[in-house]
Amino acid sequence: MxxxxxxxxxxxxxxxxxxxxxxxxxxxxxxxxxxxxxxxxxxxxxxxxxxxxxxxxxxxxxxxxxxxxxxxxxxxxxxxxxxxxxxxxxxxxxxxxxxxxxxxxxxxxxxxxxxxxxxxxxxxxxxxxxxxxxxxxxxxxxxxxxxxxxxxxxxxxxxxxxxxxxxxxxxxxxxxxxxxxxxxxxxxxxxxxxxxxxxxxxxxxxxxxxxxxxxxxxxxxxxxxxxxxxxxxxxxxxxxxxxxxxxxxxxxxxxxxxxxxxxxxxxxxxxxxxxxxxxxxxxxxxxxxxxxxxxxxxxxxxxxEILRCIRCGACMNICPVYRQASGHAYRFVYPGPVGAVLSPLINPQGFPQLADLPKASSLCGACQEVCPVDIPIPDLLVRLRRRGKLEKAEKASINTPGFGVWASGATSPGMWRAGLKMGHAMNYLPRVLLDVNPAAHAWQEHRDLPPFDGGSFRSWLKEKDKEAGK
Ligand code: SF4
The missing domain is CATH 3.40.50.10420 (NagB/RpiA/CoA transferase-like)
Structure with a gap:
């Protein structure tokens, strides 16, 4: 949770x-x-x-x-x-x-x-x-x-x-x-x-x-x-x-x-x-x-749309979460549904520290129904949840060693070219795996693994450039 x-x-x-x-x-x-x-x-x-x-x-x-x-x-x-x-x-x-x-x-x-x-x-x-x-x-x-x-x-x-x-x-x-x-x-x-x-x-x-x-x-x-x-x-x-x-x-x-x-x-x-x-x-x-x-x-x-807010407090008055938790639970000046959207966006601690607030809602929609400026609070909460998820995933991928190696290879042209050349070894790898790994064997029973032909686009483009006299 x-x-x-x-x-x-x-x-x-x-x-x-x-x-x-x-x-x-x-x-x-x-x-x-x-x-x-x-x-x-x-x-x-x-x-x-x-x-x-x-x-x-x-x-x-x-x-x-x-x-x-x-x-x-x-x-x-x-x-x-x-x-x-x-x-x-x-x-x-x-x-x-x-x-x-x-x-x-x-x-x-x-x-x-x-x-x-x-x-x-x-x-x-x-x-x-x-x-x-x-x-x-x-x-x-x-x-x-x-x-x-x-x-x-x-x-x-x-x-x-x-x-x-x-x-x-x-x-x-x-x-x-x-x-x-x-x-x-x-x-x-x-x-x-x-x-x-x-x-x-x-x-x-x-x-x-x-x-x-x-x-x-x-x-x-x-x-x-x-x-x-x-x-x-x-x-x-x-x-x-x-x-x-x-x-x-x-x-x-x-x-x-x-x-x-x-x-x-x-x-x-x-x-x-x-x-x-x-x-x-x-x-x-x-x-x-x-x-x-x-x-x-x-x-x-x-x-x-959250900037339409005229600070009436109606959304917090009706919110079942606010009624149970009270305003201090929201950890910033603006509590309740309006705060669950606004606080993560403007709090000086930044989004990650309060990214959890948008989740503190059942998305029942009562806040939008009472809002005098009809702010689609439930939609905004969902957007912020998505943003929180993406930021978390991005952070996780940056911090994963495998992705770190991939990122340095993919962003360096020299390493990328060398990788493509070495990639031909991949054509032999599945056969090695088949010998030692029954799961890989089962996977290949109904599938054909196409041979790796890395770098062919580059050679093709080079040829084309030559033909065109570039
Ligand atoms: S009901 Fe609407 S206008 Fe009133 S405080 Fe909540 S978001 Fe702001």
């Missing part, structure tokens, strides 16, 4: 019962709400999904043009645009912006891309305090944990665990009341918002025609992150573009419903640029960092 499945299996086996129960309960609930909301609000939700898929696919196929258009629109709005080819470059850009302004404190809202680049750890190493302000991400940060879901980072925790963490960090006395726990986090984070120099957010969408950043949250923390800070940094993957502002109603209709079963998330913000002169609040400058980090290669591969 594949190594990865054993790994996920053993991870699931060791998963504490209360963690499994939290993951299973929350993901099941979200899936049910998703079905109910989409079915009650739209006559043909499937048509919406297919339309959204076409818009995103079109965007990907013209990504070079839309990125340039987005850059020009953002610059027109007064934002500064940066391009980062990998995590290191993106993190270094954030650090440089902060250091140039003498900034030491950052508040950040939820951003999977900054998880991907491990921004917080990078900034901490450089003496910058970066505080997560999304409630789930905040709990993950104080616990030294990692998110296990792209929409609900602490889906693997229950309120008792959160209460113990808050008590340990001195946020307040132990309580299991969600309202009191939220109030504690709010009090703690308010002080951080006011003290911060820089706010950092991700982006759910960037519209190429208007250069607007669209952000959806349920807690309003992204608004706070930019209300009191002078500098706003947006870190976003290059695939988050949509061509037009008028495409947003389609995507926003699908995103909230697919993610949490909400018709719309509580806060939806459209950020056009830094604050206009005369306005009382808002960041004075805005920087947008577009991150590639392997996405160009994904775009050039036969798995490019």
């Amino acid at each position: 594949a190594k990865s499945i054993q790994e996920i299996d053993s991870f699931a086996e060791k998963l504490p019962d209360d963690t499994r129960a939290s993951v299973h309960h929350a993901s099941k609930l979200k899936t049910e709400k998703r079905f109910a909301t989409l079915a009650s609000d739209f006559e043909e939700p499937d048509t919406l999904r297919k339309t959204a898929a076409r818009v995103k696919q079109h965007t990907l196929e013209h990504l070079d043009e839309y990125l340039l258009q987005a850059e020009a629109s953002l610059q027109r709005n007064g934002a500064t645009v940066h391009w980062a080819s990998d995590s290191e470059e993106a993190n270094a850009t954030v650090l440089r912006i902060m250091q140039q302004r003498g900034a030491k404190k950052m508040v950040k809202s939820k951003s999977m891309v900054s998880e991907e680049t491990e921004l917080v750890a990078y900034l901490e190493k450089n003496d910058i305090e970066a505080v997560e302000t999304d409630l789930g991400e905040f709990v993950v940060q104080i616990d030294g944990d990692h998110p296990s879901h792209i929409v609900t980072p602490i889906i693997h925790k229950n309120r008792k665990q959160v209460a113990r963490s808050f008590e340990r960090e001195g946020l307040g006395a132990y309580t299991e009341s969600p309202e009191e726990l939220t109030a504690m986090a709010r009090r703690h984070l308010r002080a951080k918002y006011l003290a911060a120099d820089v706010g950092l957010t991700g982006a759910n969408f960037v519209t190429a025609d208007t250069g607007r950043i669209t952000l959806v949250t349920n807690e309003g923390n992204a608004r706070f992150s930019m209300a009191a800070t002078k500098t706003l940094i947006v870190m976003v993957g290059i695939e988050k573009l949509v061509p037009r502002q008028s495409d947003l109603p389609l995507f926003l209709s699908l995103l909230g419903r697919s993610a949490t079963g909400q018709a719309l998330t509580v806060y939806t913000q459209f950020i056009g640029g830094p604050k206009l002169s005369g306005l009382p609040e808002g960041p004075e400058e805005m920087h947008v960092i577009f991150l590639d980090n392997g996405r160009s290669e994904v775009l050039a591969s036969d798995c490019r």
Whole structure:
């Protein structure tokens, strides 16, 4: 059995019962709400999904043009645009912006891309305090944990665990009341918002025609992150573009419903640029960092459809493997079916280390059925399995001594010619084998082994060349 499945299996086996129960309960609930909301609000939700898929696919196929258009629109709005080819470059850009302004404190809202680049750890190493302000991400940060879901980072925790963490960090006395726990986090984070120099957010969408950043949250923390800070940094993957502002109603209709079963998330913000002169609040400058980090290669591969993903989490909520194993079993930022495709492609460890993830699926197809952009996840998983198999076979053949000898003979013209001459000895070999090997004898009983006539094509070609006077 594949190594990865054993790994996920053993991870699931060791998963504490209360963690499994939290993951299973929350993901099941979200899936049910998703079905109910989409079915009650739209006559043909499937048509919406297919339309959204076409818009995103079109965007990907013209990504070079839309990125340039987005850059020009953002610059027109007064934002500064940066391009980062990998995590290191993106993190270094954030650090440089902060250091140039003498900034030491950052508040950040939820951003999977900054998880991907491990921004917080990078900034901490450089003496910058970066505080997560999304409630789930905040709990993950104080616990030294990692998110296990792209929409609900602490889906693997229950309120008792959160209460113990808050008590340990001195946020307040132990309580299991969600309202009191939220109030504690709010009090703690308010002080951080006011003290911060820089706010950092991700982006759910960037519209190429208007250069607007669209952000959806349920807690309003992204608004706070930019209300009191002078500098706003947006870190976003290059695939988050949509061509037009008028495409947003389609995507926003699908995103909230697919993610949490909400018709719309509580806060939806459209950020056009830094604050206009005369306005009382808002960041004075805005920087947008577009991150590639392997996405160009994904775009050039036969798995490019995965870049349509709008990070709703519906595929993991419905996935029977995710529900049993939880997000940490996937060993990278993106868990569940989307992660089983995306992680092996963009993880810095490279494909071989995570090539097992595509095998952790029954290919039941539920992930594609719920995906708001109709990504053919099962097909992509099969393609990656095939790729894993080919790479393994290639590696095995390179490492096999017999193939090594064959490769040196076949790639050296001198050795090849000598081999052809010596090949005539093959005509006698089967007779020798017949004498000593009964299996070879049986094989030849019904077959004629043609005599080896190596090199005749070369002599024939030489003759022809001579005749032609070459
Ligand atoms: S692959 Fe589809 S269902 Fe999964 S997170 Fe992305 S958009 Fe949502």
